[in-house]
Amino acid sequence: MTNIAFIGLGNMGAPMARNLVRAGFKVSVYDISLPAVRALAEEGARAAGNAADAVQGADVVISMLPASQHVRDLYLGSGGVLEAARGDALLVDCSTIAPEASKEIAAAAAARGLAMLDAPVSGGTGGAAAGTLTFIVGGEGEALERARPVLAAMGKSIFHAGGSGAGQVAKICNNMLLGVLMAGTAEALNLGVAHGLDPQVLSDIMSRSSGRNWALELYNPWPGVMESAPASRGYTGGFGSDLMLKDLGLAQQAALGVGAATPLGALARQLYQLHQQQGRGQLDFSSIKYLYRAD
Amino acid sequence: MTNIAFIGLGNMGAPMARNLVRAGFKVSVYDISLPAVRALAEEGARAAGNAADAVQGADVVISMLPASQHVRDLYLGSGGVLEAARGDALLVDCSTIAPEASKEIAAAAAARGLAMLDAPVSGGTGGAAAGTLTFIVGGEGEALERARPVLAAMGKSIFHAGGSGAGQVAKICNNMLLGVLMAGTAEALNLGVAHGLDPQVLSDIMSRSSGRNWALELYNPWPGVMESAPASRGYTGGFGSDLMLKDLGLAQQAALGVGAATPLGALARQLYQLHQQQGRGQLDFSSIKYLYRAD
Amino acid sequence: MTNIAFIGLGNMGAPMARNLVRAGFKVSVYDISLPAVRALAEEGARAAGNAADAVQGADVVISMLPASQHVRDLYLGSGGVLEAARGDALLVDCSTIAPEASKEIAAAAAARGLAMLDAPVSGGTGGAAAGTLTFIVGGEGEALERARPVLAAMGKSIFHAGGSGAGQVAKICNNMLLGVLMAGTAEALNLGVAHGLDPQVLSDIMSRSSGRNWALELYNPWPGVMESAPASRGYTGGFGSDLMLKDLGLAQQAALGVGAATPLGALARQLYQLHQQQGRGQLDFSSIKYLYRAD
């Protein structure tokens, strides 16, 4: 019987923790929001009064927080996870943060003899609720094998990207590319429409040609082309523009750190920044289409 | 029995004309290069002394030329196709040129009562030789039906993009997006590699995630990741960087013409321009990877 | 006594023609707008019924039109300037158009034995009214000397950029750089303001440091920093964003023509395109500041 501590019960963390409870794990939960803790407690989790309390006696500690600083505070702070965790606990941070932060925290954990994985996810709140997330994992292979049954209760795909921090790097690379695909696809469709082409016909042609990509095929940014896509329901739901902007910012930080050239990724970040400034940060990230055409 | 005039026997035109001969069509060929004409004549085509001679009595006229001006001269010039063609001939230009030029020539043809299609291709010299090209066609649906048996002898996919010029627009949109996909993919892989990730592992992860795209899956720009790709044979063969630069230029002209914003497409053109200036225009277009990392 | 034909009496052409009348030249004017012709006639010009009529007997023909196609039609069209002009007339086109168009028309003029200059201006409608325009001239030095007294009645600076078309090239290079300066200055000020700096203090520091440039010093895009600038009067007057977008488009065409890399110029054009799409094309071009900060 595995005891799990789950810290961070936001839009992603809450449904992930819920799936662990449903899978039969014994789950202690903590969040700074008391209502969030209570909601999980009503579904069978144990409500912890603070992080140290949640972590007490846990076999596996899972965290899902907004940004690097929160994760640093949780793990490295006084009364934090590294102080409170059992000596053989496995630590799994599912937050999307800077690879440098992941490496720094994993190194501090290792200094205490604790194994730690960075395991950022993709799949959004829908995937979190359905238990179909993708985990992109950095850390030791052995630790990943220990974590696998727990991750499997929350997702359906698990990739091993490499050592500590590699999960963050791979996710950041993927999402930088995704930002480029989405804006590039909106741009190509807009150019065609401006010349009088039907966006559906053009989408069909490019989907079966060398312009084919995830955004075009599964998440078409033009309203009406794909019934199931956020573009066809007012750009609601999905993956928010603000979150894409955050990930594109992480990519720029990662690029600055190693002196890598990323001209398209840098420009995609700027486009999402301009998009946000026009008041559209809350809309799904395919709404970048508005930058090209207002109606 | 259909008589075909084929004008323009370059790297693409010659194998296309050859496939028509092999399919049993009666083909008259012309090119400014006499050796090119002779080579086709040895394979069963009739060698014409000039364009007007080739076009004489043809049911279908096909052209495959480098740029707008050549096509304009061929069709609109004195002694050109519009003067020499039979009153019921069908005109099919397979060149990749500016949509405005296609529309202008089609309008002049229509004024003489001649139907004309713009039918740019994708698939490269390999597809031309194998008869597996993709045709992206602009013009009347009825004219396309007349052309279909002829196009089918040279390719395997035929898309109808819309009216006159729409074939050019759709191809330009697709290739602009392709340029963005290729440079974006090289950039994402380089960022990962700069952080110590294995390009093969990262490619696998992104191919099964939202970074998935044609360039990543079928034409990976990183050497060694995909055995069949130009990147794994010194960036030889394939679709040249110079040709990508030309298509990205056509996209910019098309965008200027209608006042469409194409920030990523514009930047992709600049990146290929810089790449060319570094002496790599002859290499396959996936060699844009060199812009990010020299070795 | 010099007879001048002046064709094109728009926002720029009308005050230029007026200054020629005031300087004592005998001026025949023509425009497709009858009221524009009448207004000049009331100030002492001779109203011509068409271009050929205006040009009849003129020593110097001056044109000021919106775009390449208008200039081509005026000079090369049937009944146009090249047919109607006296054999020793000097032709001066002050329009800002593509260098290729200027060269083509000058070559056609030369074939008829006529000297022609491209002489685009800077200084805006204010400079046109005050007679303080700058002329950037392409063509033979001898022809420029003949034109000098006429140009001097409309402007205060005359630069000789080189042979035919060089006036256009120099103006396009200058205005591309100006677009970069203006957007770059707005961007730097916005970055400082976002960090709490006073835009006036930051402008002063950069004006006396290596960030110094024409836009910062004479045309500050931040409201309130420079009382005399359009930014301090709601971005009215000045040089419109639509005109900057046109010039940045000419720069991209010029760059495509020779295969020159212009990454910053290309991006500046995209930024002005996005700016225009937000409905601000009519505002002064320093209003690009709105792209960075809405208030």
Added chain:
Amino acid sequence: MTNIAFIGLGNMGAPMARNLVRAGFKVSVYDISLPAVRALAEEGARAAGNAADAVQGADVVISMLPASQHVRDLYLGSGGVLEAARGDALLVDCSTIAPEASKEIAAAAAARGLAMLDAPVSGGTGGAAAGTLTFIVGGEGEALERARPVLAAMGKSIFHAGGSGAGQVAKICNNMLLGVLMAGTAEALNLGVAHGLDPQVLSDIMSRSSGRNWALELYNPWPGVMESAPASRGYTGGFGSDLMLKDLGLAQQAALGVGAATPLGALARQLYQLHQQQGRGQLDFSSIKYLYRAD
């Protein structure tokens, strides 16, 4: 008689400390490089064995270090300046670092009752040697007045940008704009030259028109145009491309921190990154011209 501690005797720090000695101040110096310390000692400074030793009893502490982390370590580390400085010492950091780091260190100093200024410089090694640097200062006005006589011995211009960190912000904004000016100027000149214009003539025209800027007028990037510029002596001396790349990176970090859009600044950083990857990081930053034209 003012006692000064000077820490960091690199290319900039050494000549700055030398000028303080020459001005009659009593200067204690420290650097991790023993030869650097010895060289200053031979000119009349007191050689300190470590930072704490140098700071002991100093009225004013000046530091000139490469990056944020070095400055953090020096001031905040165990045995660092904040521990060792006299209770009424004035701290002046002349390094160019992230504004956030400057603010953090100044706040820590304030908590100990110490006044601190961030005072990054411009003017390069030439200005440091000649004592003609420009200081861009953030912090309290009163502290700046105390520092003024000391700064005046090393430079000729002193700007007060605002509170803590504002000196860094203003310098970063200026240098981001400078990077845009330099690359934009090289780009405009290259476009003209590609069209056959003389770079000298084009520079003259733009210098007297709205393209005028610091880079064009004082630091022309085209070889041969300006005898005194690095471009005319093989791009040696001056301000290195690597340093410009560092400052453009600081600008991107500063922009990420506040969510400011900086499309041109971001692209300029990418261009300098590509330039560095071509092996030209050691050349003067005007050598960005090579990115546009190899010869």
